Amino acid sequence: MTKTLNIIGGGMAGSEAAWQAANAGIQVRLHEMRPKVGTFAHRTGHLGEMVCSNSFRSDDHEQNAVGLLHWEMMQANGLIMRTAYQHRLPAGGALAVDRDPFAESVTQTLEAHPNIKISYDEITSLPEDGHWIIATGPLTSGALAEAIQKETGAEALAFFDAIAPIVYAETVDMDVAWMQSRYDKGETEDERTAYLNCPMTRDQYEAFIDALLAAEKTAFKEGETAGYFDGCLPIEVMAERGRETLRFGPMKPVGLTNAHDPDNKPYAVVQLRRDNALGTLFNIVGFQTKMKYGAQKAVFKMIPGLENAEFARLGGIHRNTFINAPTLLDDQMRLRSKPHIRFAGQITGVEGYVESAAMGLLAGRLAVAELTGQALSPVPPTTGMGALVTHITGGAEAKTFQPMNVNFGLFPPVDGIKGGRRNRKDRYKAYTDRAKADWTAWLGQKALDAA
Numbered sequence: 001m002t003k004t005l006n007i008i009g010g011g012m013a014g015s016e017a018a019w020q021a022a023n024a025g026i027q028v029r030l031h032e033m034r035p036k037v038g039t040f041a042h043r044t045g046h047l048g049e050m051v052c053s054n055s056f057r058s059d060d061h062e063q064n065a066v067g068l069l070h071w072e073m074m075q076a077n078g079l080i081m082r083t084a085y086q087h088r089l090p091a092g093g094a095l096a097v098d099r100d101p102f103a104e105s106v107t108q109t110l111e112a113h114p115n116i117k118i119s120y121d122e123i124t125s126l127p128e129d130g131h132w133i134i135a136t137g138p139l140t141s142g143a144l145a146e147a148i149q150k151e152t153g154a155e156a157l158a159f160f161d162a163i164a165p166i167v168y169a170e171t172v173d174m175d176v177a178w179m180q181s182r183y184d185k186g187e188t189e190d191e192r193t194a195y196l197n198c199p200m201t202r203d204q205y206e207a208f209i210d211a212l213l214a215a216e217k218t219a220f221k222e223g224e225t226a227g228y229f230d231g232c233l234p235i236e237v238m239a240e241r242g243r244e245t246l247r248f249g250p251m252k253p254v255g256l257t258n259a260h261d262p263d264n265k266p267y268a269v270v271q272l273r274r275d276n277a278l279g280t281l282f283n284i285v286g287f288q289t290k291m292k293y294g295a296q297k298a299v300f301k302m303i304p305g306l307e308n309a310e311f312a313r314l315g316g317i318h319r320n321t322f323i324n325a326p327t328l329l330d331d332q333m334r335l336r337s338k339p340h341i342r343f344a345g346q347i348t349g350v351e352g353y354v355e356s357a358a359m360g361l362l363a364g365r366l367a368v369a370e371l372t373g374q375a376l377s378p379v380p381p382t383t384g385m386g387a388l389v390t391h392i393t394g395g396a397e398a399k400t401f402q403p404m405n406v407n408f409g410l411f412p413p414v415d416g417i418k419g420g421r422r423n424r425k426d427r428y429k430a431y432t433d434r435a436k437a438d439w440t441a442w443l444g445q446k447a448l449d450a451a
Helices: 012-023 065-075 079-086 099-112 142-152 202-214 235-240 293-300 353-371 384-395 421-450
Strands: 004-008 027-031 055-058 094-097 116-119 131-134 157-163 166-168 195-200 268-274 281-284 311-313 316-322 338-343
Touching: 004 012, 004 353, 012 027, 012 079, 012 099, 012 116, 012 353, 055 065, 055 353, 065 079, 065 353, 065 384, 065 421, 079 094, 079 099, 079 353, 094 268, 099 116, 131 353, 195 202, 202 235, 202 293, 293 311, 338 353, 353 384, 384 421
Parallel strands: 004 027, 004 131, 027 116, 131 338
Antiparallel strands: 055 094, 157 316, 166 281, 166 311, 195 268, 268 281
16 A cells, blocks of 8 residues: 555544554654644643543443443544543543543553654645545634635634643642532542532632623724634623523532531532542533633632632633535545545544544544545434534534534434433434444444455
């Protein structure tokens, strides 16, 4: 095999696509502009660096669509998911990752693969020939984004992501805060005590909301509009939607008992999740923000237990770019106007680390099939992978297309299973059982073709 698959972008999608193709015997050249060209959000030049959060979200592969994607990627020998489990941190029912060792491991694995060559360079234009996957993610460089826009003839589509702050654990007042996962979820003591909780009375909550709303925020540049992805809203934007919004969102007090005052239920609770294996860093869950740095310190130190907190990283906001995939991509994730180019990851309009890696996995396998002359059947839309790729390549309404997390609303109904909240558990189990069978069959078909 002398043909080379070029992949632009070494994030979740690009790293996974490279791994899948290289393991199938394809020669891969992975182009990553970092650390030569930096971005607002990245701190290192590692491949697979986690930026906004360190969570892969729910790991429940029977009742949750994200957990199902975890399962499907593991069945396909996914590098990103395998590495995530190797660097897993206690997080109740979620899959949280020690982000720096995770990225270092992804980088070392890809660097060591005999079929992968890594070029640390910036690609600034669309290639005219060869075989390519563009997996540049939400932080696509300005020059390449401009080239994509010129080719597609579409207005640049973008939304804004915000990053949550990280606190040094030793600076949290544990006479006020306590360790507990919501509803004591988890099979081990570490899992059941994975989150650090800071309680608020009603007066404290009201004062916090007042300060949050009054705080100085980052202003947008001329021509930019504040379009946010709903799954990653800044806390001040949530607060603007109603004073109780946060208390029914990231600050909900349900499923928690204050270990220092068990008879009094907190009015609101701020949770922090472990950010590294040492337990020295915790990120404030759901506290993405566009407040200016000085305002962040003042407002966040109003949280009981964080009065003397020191921050390893403050929050911030950055622009994310994605394409109108239902209009521009075919069902093989190829650019209709230049079918030698595939797109993968967040730039296609999926949202989240897991979904990005999943689309990278799929793009890598589709590229392998094309390069080796295989005829693959479409990925079943009954699977997590299939539901996502069907959505972004035609299932979504192009006029209102926005970034989307995987969810059971994207799946075809299961015959004979009733709807409604009362039947939700049986319905979700039916979705995941069907998906596992169909995904296994699709992978088996691919293995037969490759034999």
